[in-house]
Amino acid sequence: MILVTEAWNDIDSLRNMAWKETKLYSIVNFKCPYCHEGEFFVSHPYDLAKAGDLHPACTECGRKYSIEPGFYYGAMYVAYAIGVAMCVTAWVAMMVLAPGLGVLPQILIISAVMLLGGPFFYALSKIIWANMFFTYLGPPKGAPKA
Numbered sequence: 001m002i003l004v005t006e007a008w009n010d011i012d013s014l015r016n017m018a019w020k021e022t023k024l025y026s027i028v029n030f031k032c033p034y035c036h037e038g039e040f041f042v043s044h045p046y047d048l049a050k051a052g053d054l055h056p057a058c059t060e061c062g063r064k065y066s067i068e069p070g071f072y073y074g075a076m077y078v079a080y081a082i083g084v085a086m087c088v089t090a091w092v093a094m095m096v097l098a099p100g101l102g103v104l105p106q107i108l109i110i111s112a113v114m115l116l117g118g119p120f121f122y123a124l125s126k127i128i129w130a131n132m133f134f135t136y137l138g139p140p141k142g143a144p145k146a
């Protein structure tokens with residue numbers, strides 16, 4: 001029984017290691033695209049005064065988050081894709097859940113989804129854009145392993 005538990009723990013830790021090395025881990029957790037440990041954003045997306053503000057460099061590994069001036073303008077393309085995907089998702093959900101809904105309520109609901117989700121989609125677009133250009137380089141040197 002102990003052997004099985006140990007084997008299971010080994011598999012579990014291996015799976016956690018592999019998951020931590022994926023770009024999706026960095027995106028979902030808003031972590032540094034290089035080391036997946038430092039924070040990417042200064043604050044959470046709904047802290048509107050600091051929405052989408054990045055640290056200039058990783059707090060754990062020290063690598064810079066911007067490789068050239070205006071680097072994050074490209075995140076607009078990602079934000080556009082997320083916006084279209086969310087509008088279509090909201091519209092399809094309405095068609096399935098409330099097929100008889102009028103055009104005006106549809107427009108209001110989709111607008112509400114975009115308005116309320118806006119700060120989150122903005123942050124998401126930046127971390128996705130960063131992960132399109134930066135790759136995982138392992139844990140920061142000298143830092144204790146998780």
Ligand SMILES: [Zn+2]
Nearest residue numbers: 032035058061
């Ligand atoms: Zn880092």
